[in-house]
Amino acid sequence: MFRRTFWFTAGAAAGVWATTKVNRKLKQLTPESLAARAADKAIEAGHRLKDFALDVRDGMAEREAQLDDALGLNAPTGPELPAQRRFAIVENHRAKSPKSLEDTTHNTNTTSTTNSYNRNEDH
DSSP states (O other): OHHHHHHHHHHHHHHHHHHHHHHHHHHHTSHHHHHHHHHHHHHHHHHHHHHHHHHHHHHHHHHHHHHHHHHTTTSOOOSOOOOOHHHHHHHHHHHSOOOOTTTSOOOOOOSOSSOTTOGGGGO
16 A cells, blocks of 8 residues: 555656646747847857957957067157148148139120130130
């Protein structure tokens, strides 16, 4: 009698355990659960990629500093160079007011063929 009770209890426990295990697996395979798991994996991959990019950037900066030291580019320089000339030209050009077309005077005599303002005579 004890044997039967033992096996009955063992079978019932195995059935409950198997049913619980199957229900958990079914919940994991629902579309909502799969989408949530995929989103979590994508976020995790994004964080790993960001960490990798930051590591690469730090390595690049470190290597650039090493190369600058090796080439002597980090050496202190003399006094500042004077401003480039083109900036002065641009500033002077902006200071001048543009001529308007109304201020220019043209010869309005159109009947003269020897008009020095006629641009068609240049060629």
